[in-house]
Amino acid sequence: MRVMFAVSDFRPHYYPMVPLGWALQAAGHEVRVVCAPGQQQHIQHAGLTPVPVLRDMDPLLWARFGVHLAARSGTLPPDLGLVPLHPVTGEELASFEDFDSDAFLRTARADTAAIMGQRISSSVDFARQWRPDLVVHDLLNLDAVVPAKALGVPAVCHLTGPIGTEETEWGLDFIPTHFSREYDRYGIEERGTDLIEHVVDICPPSMAPPTRATRLQVRHVPYNGPGAVPGTAVRRGDRPRVCVMWSATVPLLYGAVAFTVPTVLEALAGLDADVVLTMSTESCKRVGPLPANVELLEQAPVHTLLSTSDVLVHNGGAGAALAAIAAGVPQLCLTFGAEYRANGQRVSATGAGRVLPGLAGARDIRATMRDLLGDPVFTERARALRDEMQSQPSPTELAEVLEEMAMG
Known part of the structure; x- marks a missing residue:
């Protein structure tokens, strides 16, 4: 069996997938990890095989920008106590008003759309060449369902921990709200959580993350990167x-x-x-x-x-x-x-x-x-x-x- 892993550019969200990659390889299956070049070294260190065909994205920039927009719109919970940061540089600002979010969006929207389109098309191109039987992705790389649907193979979302696919609080919904036109190109009408049919849940059942998808329970095996211990x-x-x-x-x-x-x-x-x-x-x-x-x-x-x-x-x-x-x-x-x-x-x-x-x-x-x-x-x-x-x-x-x- 061939399994295509597809990961985001945020290591804490895909590191929990590594033990499953080990298990699949130990069982004799082939595993390839579609990623951006910035993640190649981390995946190699984990003993998996990276396929660095995606353009890099900066998840920290967009996370900071999300906080900025929430603060400007009044939806940021005040008890979080977050200080204003420049979304691009990460430098502290005197006020959230000191960053022009409208100007940033005008220049960033086209660039982001191009990056998202490239990531999807490159994933599909690799999938069509390698012909995986299954796609496994983390919650921040929902676009990986596109190559799965293009090939007619199952897609499974691997959760990171206690946060699920059906969250209602601000800051917990990792499901994208904007989707590339590549979805339409491949005839995919579903959006958001409707794209997720199966999730791998690594939490004990008493901490089960909220989801409507079919839950595939598994024991969590900790992995947070390589390192030596004296x-x-x-x-x-x-x-x-x-x-x-x-x-x-x-x-x-x-x-x-x-x-x-x-x-x-x-x-x-x-x-x-x-x-x-x-x-x-x-x-x-x-x-x-x-x-x-x-x-x-x-x-x-x-x-x-x-x-x-x-x-x-x-x-x-x-x-x-x-x-x-x-x-x-x-x-x-x-x-x-x-x-x-x-x-x-x-x-x-x-x-x-x-x-x-x-x-x-x-x-x-x-x-x-x-x-x-x-x-x-x-x-x-x-x-x-x-x-x-x-x-x-x-x-x-x-x-x-x-x-x-x-x-x-």
């Missing part, structure tokens, strides 16, 4: 151990104010606990002096640190949240933006963690951490959630289901 990182002492992970993407989306690691470390310095902190190379350069109880690891895969950790502190990303669930570890989500806040709220609703605003002070963070470390109920709920996740079919079992689907 031996000291998997050995623990007599004290509780807290793992802190902070995404480099969050400040790019929400500004320098969203790099709150110094506040987190200030809060944890007041606890009788050991702390291991992992971040990107660039983020490590920004962190400043470390408290005596903190060990800094550059680019360590967070899931490898959780087997010897008692709590994970992170910014509410789906990858980190699901890694903590897979390890049975309680978590504290310090969130900026709608997606991160929703992830944190949905974890908190299970009793396996807590969520605080991203700009929470050291005193509130320290008090919440004392609860998470001191109350065994959080660990019990986290382990129950882990067991629920582990009871789901493995990626190998899902590969068999997809093979049956592809073969009709």
Whole structure:
């Protein structure tokens, strides 16, 4: 069987697909990942085969622009506390009014339409040459249904985490509202969620994302990129151990104010606990002096640190949240933006963690951490959630289901 993966230009949204790619390859199937050149190296590092035929897009630009439009229209939830950023440069503005969104749209609309058209036509061209039996795509690359429909093969949307295809809150609806004319060229009348017939759901059932599509349940296998882990990182002492992970993407989306690691470390310095902190190379350069109880690891895969950790502190990303669930570890989500806040709220609703605003002070963070470390109920709920996740079919079992689907 040949399986065409089609991914967006936002790694956190397609990294959860990687274990399924491994399972398909291990079962003897061929996997090719249609992507933009900017994603080629990341896909190669994951052990999959990229096909870099798509034009690059900047998902951070459009995410910042979405926040800008929502603020200008009055639909941005004020309690998110987001600062005005220049959508193109990411620089902080004095006011949302300091960016001319109308002028930007006049120049960007034609360019974006050309990029979207190229991405679809290139995907279709590759699909017609390679003849896949199945297409798997992430939620941000809905255009991948076009080559699937052009060839008459099934398309499956692989979800990222707790956010589904039928969201009603602002900032959670990743389904495009503007579609390329290429849809009409290939005779596709459906739009939006009507294009999604099957979803791969990696959440435990008690956190099932909302969707009308047929749900293909699978056990989540954490993957957040390559990286080495020193031996000291998997050995623990007599004290509780807290793992802190902070995404480099969050400040790019929400500004320098969203790099709150110094506040987190200030809060944890007041606890009788050991702390291991992992971040990107660039983020490590920004962190400043470390408290005596903190060990800094550059680019360590967070899931490898959780087997010897008692709590994970992170910014509410789906990858980190699901890694903590897979390890049975309680978590504290310090969130900026709608997606991160929703992830944190949905974890908190299970009793396996807590969520605080991203700009929470050291005193509130320290008090919440004392609860998470001191109350065994959080660990019990986290382990129950882990067991629920582990009871789901493995990626190998899902590969068999997809093979049956592809073969009709």
